[in-house]
């Protein structure tokens with residue numbers, strides 16, 4: 126092992142003079158103002174630019190993609206590795222639908238995430254993926270969705286979320302709304318998918334060991350993608366040092382939690398008839414011939430799908446709405462036209478709120494970028510050549526910021542861009558965009574299975590919260606939150622807010 130370390134150290138020392146040389150060349154040469162493409166050098170490619178922009182990866186890619194003629198570019202990484210980035214809807218349709226079989230997740234993606242996600246749906250291709258997609262899809266039929274919004278979400282909202290907000294309003298305390306929404310979404314996804322209540326959203330805000338471990342596992346796993354060379358994290362893993370040791374410990378906590386859910390469910394199934402158990406986990410276990418480790422992988426992927434996505438979307442939604450009084454007024458009008466506990470159809474039909482959520486996810490998508498690995502040589506519709514084994518990354522964050530797709534007012538938060546006013550009925554109607562221009566939920570055969578469930582949950586939460594409360598950021602004047610992402614996105618440092626109770630007939634919003 127020591128030999129291996131010495132070898133790595135000598136290799137890095139050998140490269141050091143090149144770095145210095147190229148750093149000075151880079152600083153002293155005139156910048157290429159005509160193009161924002163990162164400079165690329167032999168051997169190290171654009172590693173200097175990648176390093177310089179490591180804390181603002183998404184805005185950086187968005188700037189580059191906005192300035193390319195076709196909305197795509199090739200990023201040259203260390204030792205000649207090419208990665209293709211695209212914000213071009215025709216390319217997105219090509220990789221996600223037309224050439225679906227040529228663009229799987231791929232071996233290197235699966236290896237990178239396998240310690241954390243195992244063979245769960247987010248890390249699966251081919252028959253393994255098909256099986257999981259098919260068995261999971263029952264969870265999203267109308268009957269399950271109705272039950273989800275009218276019982277699971279309703280109960281968590283009325284019994285947990287609203288009382289916590291009410292106490293914060295009475296005590297004038299500051300809450301981290303991002304943390305609260307993550308707890309809410311976590312309880313929700315466990316209840317609907319596994320019939321298990323982890324009780325994370327309690328007034329005491331119990332210390333969430335599992336959530337911390339999940340967060341660590343997610344961050345360290347996704348940081349593997351940023352390694353100069355995969356061999357670096359593989360060596361650290363073999364030596365069980367640094368971030369890899371942290372990952373191993375976090376993953377073992379996450380797995381222990383997920384395994385407990387599976388064992389409890391198995392016990393429950395032995396005691397009850399299968400008719401009484403309708404959640405996803407029961408269905409998987411009842412399908413037989415599945416080993417515990419694989420079921421645990423599925424549980425972890427579902428927690429990832431359900432916990433971090435809707436909570437991220439709602440965090441940015443409440444931030445944007447708090448600064449857009451007109452949007453808030455329209456949402457309130459829509460809420461007040463419905464009963465206090467709206468049923469499935471009434472939630473589904475909240476058109477303006479739906480548009481307001483789409484608009485916030487355009488600017489702050491919960492999954493800001495996603496990639497596929499070419500299984501063979503190909504040429505993208507815009508002419509970029511792709512070699513077998515190269516990754517093609519489509520970038521919803523950048524796509525939401527392309528003038529060519531959304532017009533010159535793309536920086537503005539404007540739900541109306543998703544709506545048409547039906548003048549005769551005096552109502553809004555929703556005008557969607559195709560899923561290749563707006564691949565926030567991905568598109569094609571692997572489009573998000575939980576899209577409708579997510580909208581129902583988010584709209585019901587918005588209705589419940591904004592009907593009674595104003596959400597006021599507890600931040601300094603001029604504060605701009607920072608968008609960060611580890612596979613899924615977050616507001617850096619959380620979202621501190623004060624909660625203010627509205628009067629019964631109070632439709633006013635803070636300018």
Ligand code: HEM
Nearest residue numbers: 258430431434435438491492565566567571573574575579
């Ligand atoms: C705002 C909320 C959500 C967004 C933006 C979102 C987005 C996405 C995206 C981008 C993918 C593709 C990921 C990939 O393959 O790399 C995906 C897949 C998936 N999502 Fe969602 N998601 C959301 C909520 C949910 C919820 C609440 C569930 C419920 C469990 C869910 C279940 C799934 C599943 C099972 C897949 C895998 C589909 C497949 O690979 O065939 N999602 N989602």
